[in-house]
Each structure stands twice: as structure tokens, then as C-alpha cells.
Amino acid sequence: MDPLPLNGLLVTEDWDGFNPDKKGFISPQEAEFDTTGGSDIKIPFQQLGGQCYARTSARFVAHSRAKRIPALRLSVRKEVVILPSPPREIAFLKGHVGNAESNYSVSGSEIELLGDTKKRIKEQCAKALDKLKVADGAPLVTTTLEKLEVFPAGVHRLSTTRTNESHFATVLVVLPAVSSGLGNIRLRATHNMVTNGVDLPKDLTQSITTIAFYTDLSDVRIGVGAGCEIICLTYHASGFSRTRGPWDVPRLEGRLGPQPLLRDAFCRWNQAIVRGENHPKLIVFCLDHQPASASGFKGRDATLLSHIAPLAKAYEFSVYLCQLAHLMYATVDVYHKGYLDNENVDRSQLSMPDCPGEESVLEKLTTLAGAPIENEGLLEIAWDVVMEDEHLRTQLLKLPFKAKHQVEYTKGSWAQVEYTHSRNATLLFIAP
Numbered sequence: 048m049d050p051l052p053l054n055g056l057l058v059t060e061d062w063d064g065f066n067p068d069k070k071g072f073i074s075p076q077e078a079e080f081d082t083t084g085g086s087d088i089k090i091p092f093q094q095l096g097g098q099c100y101a102r103t104s105a106r107f108v109a110h111s112r113a114k115r116i117p118a119l120r121l122s123v124r125k126e127v128v129i130l131p132s133p134p135r136e137i138a139f140l141k142g143h144v145g146n147a148e149s150n151y152s153v154s155g156s157e158i159e160l161l162g163d164t165k166k167r168i169k170e171q172c173a174k175a176l177d178k179l180k181v182a183d184g185a186p187l188v189t190t191t192l193e194k195l196e197v198f199p200a201g202v203h204r205l206s207t208t209r210t211n212e213s214h215f216a217t218v219l220v221v222l223p224a225v226s227s228g229l230g231n232i233r234l235r236a237t238h239n240m241v242t243n244g245v246d247l248p249k250d251l252t253q254s255i256t257t258i259a260f261y262t263d264l265s266d267v268r269i270g271v272g273a274g275c276e277i278i279c280l281t282y283h284a285s286g287f288s289r290t291r292g293p294w295d296v297p298r299l300e301g302r303l304g305p306q307p308l309l310r311d312a313f314c315r316w317n318q319a320i321v322r323g324e325n326h327p328k329l330i331v332f333c334l335d336h337q338p339a340s341a342s343g344f345k346g347r348d349a350t351l352l353s354h355i356a357p358l359a360k361a362y363e364f365s366v367y368l369c370q371l372a373h374l375m376y377a378t379v380d381v382y383h384k385g386y387l388d389n390e391n392v393d394r395s396q397l398s399m400p401d402c403p404g405e406e407s408v409l410e411k412l413t414t415l416a417g418a419p420i421e422n423e424g425l426l427e428i429a430w431d432v433v434m435e436d437e438h439l440r441t442q443l444l445k446l447p448f449k450a451k452h453q454v455e456y457t458k459g460s461w462a463q464v465e466y467t468h469s470r471n472a473t474l475l476f477i478a479p
Contacts, residue, residue, distance in 0.1 A: 088319065091312040092330045092477075093438050108236045108243035109178030110258040113171050119222060119255075120161040123153060123195060127161070130278065131223040131252050137276060141197050151197035158195050158280075168255065172218045172282055175259035179216060190218060190282040198269065198277050205267040207260070210283060214262055218282040219269070221247060221256040231272030238264045251277070259284070309354060313362040320479055329425075329432045330477040333371075333442035337473045340368070340417030352475070356415070359477055367420065367476040369429060370411040373443060375468040377403040379452075382460050392452055397466050407433065409474075429476060446470050 119130040128140055141151045160168065172190050207217065219234070232247040245258050260267055271277055319326035334348045344352050359366050381396040409430055412420045433439060448468040456463040 088312050088316050089327055089330065091309045092332075106179070106243050107238060107264060108234070108245060108258065108260045109175050110245045110256060111171050111174035111178065112248070112257070113167065113255045115253055116167065116223065116255055119164045119167075121164065121195075122159040122161055124157050137197065137224060137278070140278070151199075153195050155192035155194050155281075158192060160192075168220055168257075168280065171220065171255050171257040172259070172284070175218055175257040176216060176284055179259050179261070188284055188286050190284050193281045193283050196279050196281065198271050198279060200271050200273050200275055202268050202270045205269060207262050207264040207267050209262045211285070213285040214283050215286050216259050216261050216284040218284055219258045219260075220280040220282065221251060221258070222278045222280065223252050223254060224276065224278050232270065232275065232277060234258055234260075234267070234269045236260050236264050236267040238266075310358055313358045313364065316364075316479075317362045328428050328478075331429060331432050331436065331439055332475040333439055333446070334473045334475055335446075337370075337471065338368070339473075340413070341415040342417075355475075355477065365476075365478045366415055367425070367478065368413045368415065368417075369409055369426070369474045369476060371433070371443075371470075371472045371474050372408045372410070373470045373472065374406045375399055375403045375448075376406075377466055378455070379464050379466045381462050381464050383462060392454065392462075392464060394452075397450070397452055397464065399466065399468055403468075409433070425476070425478065429474070433474070443470065443472060446472055 121128045121130070123140065132140070169190065173188075176188060176190075205217070205219070209215075221232075231249070232251070233244060234247075235242055235244045243260075245256075247256050248254065316326055318324075332351065334344075334351075336343070336345060336348055338344050338348065341352065341356075356366060377400050379397055379400075381393060383391075383393065407430075409426050412422060412426060414420060448470045451467045451469070453465045454462055455465050
């Protein structure tokens, strides 16, 4: 699993200098605090121990591109426009449809797609929506042309507001135009600190690029490079039930993993501390690998950190790493024939019982950068948490172990063998 496409990993490079974007955060004073106790705060953190935080599989922006298309014909306020157009015709179009303050916009009711232009654009809209995973079990989807716009150079904010209950996505169709050739054009969408984006090809003169994004996103902007202009059609995608039953409209909610719940957990934890309410002393994660610092995080560990680190920084929590050495041991009875020593013990008879002896040692407390910290009090608190947290124990026991055995006593065909499982793990602490 790859790390999330967000700026969360920047916090691992420079914790002191990192200033998280506050968009999507709520202040502790604004939260409705649940006084049922600190255990509820732990739940979103415990859920992060599984695969459910893999938001890379559920993007909220998708795009499709059709290459080498024939000329497109549109009627804009009864004037025929053929694309791709030379710059002088785009200048005429701008003067015909509006002004700079409105991004040279004209309503969809004043636009007609001529010939097979409508069919080709509809096909591209469907491909982009399909990449949003709308097709799987989706309702009947219709797209409605809302407007045409000419975007000059600069950054332009796009609307993400639903126009009605069935409106679930917006589709932006970037039409071929000579004046858009060799430009630096990109779309960026942000929601709850996660950024999805599309970088358009530099040469758009012979292609249609279609970009679909969900409504209710925090922010969507398209940037057009200096000296360039693009012509876009905006469609609204709406979903309706295929039967007379209730509508089943795709929504942004549920496609982003638990980050909003995790954000609220940090917020409520902060508020519980301020109010003197019951709250977790620490949240501890058992990592899959053994990184000595944030630069060594990879796979699921990196994904986990990219969720946690920006939120911890925003709500003024600290993040530490610590090494755990864990030993399980038991005396096991084995049976044998002939001479017995450590080399010829029948390993198939060796298994760890349900209630073995256990020993654990916490050591090497460090910052995310790997700098050592002397804090015996924090280690004592962490020890208590590790010993009491069954969820953490389950994570620990899933790690690979080294098995060893030592023959302690033999009598006839019976022997007692000291059997051990040793594990070394890196723990991640979140502390107030």
C-alpha cells in the first residue's frame, strides 16, 4: 500500500517547521463532546490498525482523455464555433459570450452541440464518471450541460455546491483549442486535507480531456499557465433510482476512509484534556516494520503516519517512536526415542500454550526525526498502556517471531524443553 497523496508526509521531514493547513479542522471549542469517557476516543485510532484507512483506492477526482478527435462543432448563441479554433476565433468567442469577470461564461441553454459532437462528449463524461467508481451498483446517471466558459491564464475556483439532492458530481470538459497548446494546466481538489489532482497534457489542440469530481468538496481550482486559454463545458451529473424505490445517489461520504472521524477524535481528546474529563493518556500503535525515524517509514506504516502526523500537529499533540522487545516463554513436554539434545528435538511437538509467561522491555524513546529523548515518566505510562491494551497485543502477536528451544530435563522417553518466541517491534506513541 502506498502513502496517501497528501502533504501529511511533509510533517515527518520537519516537525518543528510544519504548519498544517487548517481547512477541514474543527476547534475543540466547537465540538459536541461526548462525556461517555475516553474509551470512545480510542475507537477511530483502533480502526486505523486495519486496511480501512487506504483512501488511495477511493479518489474523488478522475479524468479521461480522447486523443486525435475530429473537429467539434458547437452553436453558441446561434453562432457556430468549430474547435480547435485559431486564437482570433477564440477572441471572437470571448467577446460573444461574456466578460472577464464571469470567466467569459454562457449558459448551457444557449449552447447546442452539433453533429456527433454531443455523442463524443457524452461518452467521455461517462468514462470519467466510471473512474469515480460510480458505475458499480450506481443509479441511473444523467449529465446536463450547465455552461461554457473560457478560462484565461490564472487560477480559477470551481463550484462544488450541489444544485439539488440528486446532483452528486460535476464534469469539466476541456475542449481542444489552439490557444491552449503547450500550456501548464492543472486541476487540484482538496477535501479534509487530502488533495487529488489532474495535470493536463501540454498539447490540448487535438484532444478532449474530461475531469469529474464529487460535489461538496472543500475546494476545487483549475490553474491555467501564462499565455494560455482553455475552453470548457461544465456538466452536472445526477443520479436517480432505476426503480420506484428510494434514490441511491453516490456521495462523497464513505469514500475517504476514517480521516474525518480521526480528526474529530483528536479534537475531542484535546477538549477532554481542557475540561479535565477522562481521556486516553497515550495512543499507541504497533508498526509493521522497525523504522528508526520517520524517514524509514514505508507501506502501511507510512500511510498510517500520513493520517496521524498532520492532525497531531494541528491539535498540539506529540508523536514519538519507541522500541519494544517482547518475549513469550513456556516449558513444553516432548517425547522422543533414543538420545535427545537441542539438535534433534521434534519441533512438531513444540507449540506455545494459551497462557505463556511474558516479558517486555521498552527502550530507545525518540522523536520522529530519530533524536533520543530521556523521559522515564512517558515510558512508564506507555508500559501501562501496552500491558492493558488488548488491541495492541493483537497487533503485536501478528508480527513475525524468532523461535528458540533449550532442553532442560530428560528422563527416559520424556523431556522438558524451554520454548520461547521473541519479537522486536517499533511502537508509535501519540501523547498530549
